Amino acid sequence: MDKTQWISTVESLLRANDGVRLEDASVPSVYRAVSRATMADILDTWESCKRGSKKRVGYLSAEFLVGRAVYSNLYNLGRLETVREWMAERGVDISVFEEIEDASLGNGGLGRLAACYLESGATVGLPLDGYGIRYRYGLFKQEFVNGFQKEEADDWQRCGDPWSYRREDESVLVEFADYAVRAVPYDMPVIGYGGKTVNTLRLWQSEEAEGFDFAAFDNMQTDKIAKNRIRAESISYALYPNDSTERGRLLRLRQEYFFTSASIQDIVRKHKAKGLSIDTLNEYVTLQLNDTHPVFAVPELIRLAMRDGLDFEAAFLLARSVFNFTNHTILGEALECWDMKRVRKLLPAISDILRLMQRRIAREFPDGSLYLIRNNTVHMANVAIYAGSHVNGVAALHTEILKASTFRDWYAVYPERFINVTNGVTPRRWLALCNPELSAFITEKIGDGWQTDLERLRDLSKYACDPTARSEFAKIKYIRKSLLSEHILKKEGVLLPPEFIFDVQAKRLHEYKRQLLNAFSILYYYFRIKEGKEPSFKPTAFIFGAKAAPAYYLAKAIIKFIQSIADKVNNDPEVNDKLRVVFVTDYNVSYAEKIMTAADISEQISMAGMEASGTGNMKFMLNGTVTLGTMDGANVEISEEAGIENEYIFGATVDEVGRVKENYDPHAIYESDPELRRIVDTLDDGTFDDMGTGMFKELKNSLFGGWSKDHYLVLHDFRDYVRVKSQLNRDYGSDEFLTKCILNTASAGKFSSDRSVLEYAKHIWKV
Numbered sequence: 001m002d003k004t005q006w007i008s009t010v011e012s013l014l015r016a017n018d019g020v021r022l023e024d025a026s027v028p029s030v031y032r033a034v035s036r037a038t039m040a041d042i043l044d045t046w047e048s049c050k051r052g053s054k055k056r057v058g059y060l061s062a063e064f065l066v067g068r069a070v071y072s073n074l075y076n077l078g079r080l081e082t083v084r085e086w087m088a089e090r091g092v093d094i095s096v097f098e099e100i101e102d103a104s105l106g107n108g109g110l111g112r113l114a115a116c117y118l119e120s121g122a123t124v125g126l127p128l129d130g131y132g133i134r135y136r137y138g139l140f141k142q143e144f145v146n147g148f149q150k151e152e153a154d155d156w157q158r159c160g161d162p163w164s165y166r167r168e169d170e171s172v173l174v175e176f177a178d179y180a181v182r183a184v185p186y187d188m189p190v191i192g193y194g195g196k197t198v199n200t201l202r203l204w205q206s207e208e209a210e211g212f213d214f215a216a217f218d219n220m221q222t223d224k225i226a227k228n229r230i231r232a233e234s235i236s237y238a239l240y241p242n243d244s245t246e247r248g249r250l251l252r253l254r255q256e257y258f259f260t261s262a263s264i265q266d267i268v269r270k271h272k273a274k275g276l277s278i279d280t281l282n283e284y285v286t287l288q289l290n291d292t293h294p295v296f297a298v299p300e301l302i303r304l305a306m307r308d309g310l311d312f313e314a315a316f317l318l319a320r321s322v323f324n325f326t327n328h329t330i331l332g333e334a335l336e337c338w339d340m341k342r343v344r345k346l347l348p349a350i351s352d353i354l355r356l357m358q359r360r361i362a363r364e365f366p367d368g369s370l371y372l373i374r375n376n377t378v379h380m381a382n383v384a385i386y387a388g389s390h391v392n393g394v395a396a397l398h399t400e401i402l403k404a405s406t407f408r409d410w411y412a413v414y415p416e417r418f419i420n421v422t423n424g425v426t427p428r429r430w431l432a433l434c435n436p437e438l439s440a441f442i443t444e445k446i447g448d449g450w451q452t453d454l455e456r457l458r459d460l461s462k463y464a465c466d467p468t469a470r471s472e473f474a475k476i477k478y479i480r481k482s483l484l485s486e487h488i489l490k491k492e493g494v495l496l497p498p499e500f501i502f503d504v505q506a507k508r509l510h511e512y513k514r515q516l517l518n519a520f521s522i523l524y525y526y527f528r529i530k531e532g533k534e535p536s537f538k539p540t541a542f543i544f545g546a547k548a549a550p551a552y553y554l555a556k557a558i559i560k561f562i563q564s565i566a567d568k569v570n571n572d573p574e575v576n577d578k579l580r581v582v583f584v585t586d587y588n589v590s591y592a593e594k595i596m597t598a599a600d601i602s603e604q605i606s607m608a609g610m611e612a613s614g615t616g617n618m619k620f621m622l623n624g625t626v627t628l629g630t631m632d633g634a635n636v637e638i639s640e641e642a643g644i645e646n647e648y649i650f651g652a653t654v655d656e657v658g659r660v661k662e663n664y665d666p667h668a669i670y671e672s673d674p675e676l677r678r679i680v681d682t683l684d685d686g687t688f689d690d691m692g693t694g695m696f697k698e699l700k701n702s703l704f705g706g707w708s709k710d711h712y713l714v715l716h717d718f719r720d721y722v723r724v725k726s727q728l729n730r731d732y733g734s735d736e737f738l739t740k741c742i743l744n745t746a747s748a749g750k751f752s753s754d755r756s757v758l759e760y761a762k763h764i765w766k767v
């Protein structure tokens, strides 16, 4: 379509669907028309891609954190500028689409990774489709009331869902012991850069199995009618808001089986519709399990294969040749387990198959060293490793930890199954689209092509010490900071002067990520500035973005603590020309796109060994930000790529953590360090007010008392952290510092998700 055709398509869609003329149309109307015009435009490519390859990859994931689709789809199709101009001619800025909600069908890193992988798959031309759940409500929206987090429902379809088609005729029945539901697929196109490949993200929605119950209606049993409907729809009603951990709840079990059963039935049905028998499925399909949430797909495939006449052994071997498993965390409480009594009650056929699998492994390992079910509990990661071809960790360090400890016994028996695929992020969304200024700079220096061949960024290295390039880079960062500053002023009511250093920690709130350590460092500078001990401290704005799981008490306490610090610091005229603190509201993908481009410092300060990879760290790096971090997850590879002298690394390493923990005494550190003691004491000396909740006292207790005893070594790493943070503050603004920033962008090539998916394709999927 050229521009005129485009405009007339959009105009007729507006008339037909919303009954408005362009000049009277609301933003949501224009949004729907633009989206649908784009959908019509890609239809032929989409259809031919579905048939294009013999073997397809299915990426099974309970979460796809896709964010806002309109800009990235238009960008990938090369239409963004056309639409921008067309709207501008009518006096509308394309940024009006920012009022369209993100699709937040994921919690954080794991879900965002799935979205990046689909986009990269389509860009590099892999036949990669996603399968997940079409939650009615995505991750909650965050608000603050007196500094406390409050959760609101996320009605992401408020302006409709023009980026998907309901495929009623491809619905499948999913059966639980007590009732069955209908899984209705909604297909979203996944548009690769350049628009040559369009893959599919198929999200299942749960609905009532039978149609309307007229008998019940006749008998005035409206309660029964409503109940059945709610019961069915509840399965895909809401995303569980826990990042990394989910307690074994019945509805969660239903969700997991719901979308995996629907996906497997769908895949098998399509396979058989080609006239093929199920035992050849592995020649046509390979399935990636994104963490343990989709692992019920394994017994489900075995069940269907046995129903088609394969014996258990053949069905098991078929599954093994189809499935692969990605592990995302070593947090003990996140290794998913289910009580077999529950599984048997809800999914009797699946329970039987899991028992057959356990019997098989018990025959192979009579000493019980490897098992799937123990103490009547099924360990989903074990199922995935046993019944899959490959297991991968998500960063080099993480994979080493899996081999050496988490899955040591498995690694001893199946070493050839273990492989590392370091995570990546899509450079289209996380650089080209979100940072047009830096993108133009890069293209001007090294030419086009880096968007799909990110290793080319290396060519920027030769400009790292170039005075002109350095000052251009500094100007760009200043522009990005000004834009973020305006946005934050508007949204949060806090002014961050762009001349300040922007020191950012944006990620889910978790004790292991140690936002508390960052908070302590702010108080450290706060007290020292007030005492005149930091005469040359360069003004710094500390920016936080994070959601806490609604039931995670200590995470919420940390939010309230940081909010209290922000209140104190921002209103203290003695320090607020040196320090500002803001906790942004409702951190999500769209906010991240603004934040990542404007940061001077990327805080990646998890206790070593805890962050499997991180992907936020990569987004910052790509946008020319130095990492202030521990030797954890992909930070290790980031410092390898950029050179450790271009990052700010501190704290105990994995080995040191192990040694320190042997006889750790947080109280001794507290007693011997008066400055730190004063900071920790603000939790219960009346400096801050937790409004009678007792939260702050509990936070303090987590450092000394009970089980926890500063489990994540906040006190242990504190001194090294502020030492390096102060060094960074001294370095900031120098020519050498700008060189580090440019070298970070120049060294980020490895962290393209294009590289990641190609590694999966070569070593795991064999496509």
Ligand SMILES: *Cc1c(COP(=O)(O)O)cnc(C)c1O
Binding pocket: 107, 108, 109, 110, 112, 506, 507, 508, 587, 588, 589, 592, 613, 614, 615, 616, 617, 619
């Ligand atoms: C990238 C991203 C994450 C993951 O951040 P980490 O720092 O890797 O934990 C979480 N949430 C959003 C919205 C993101 O864009």
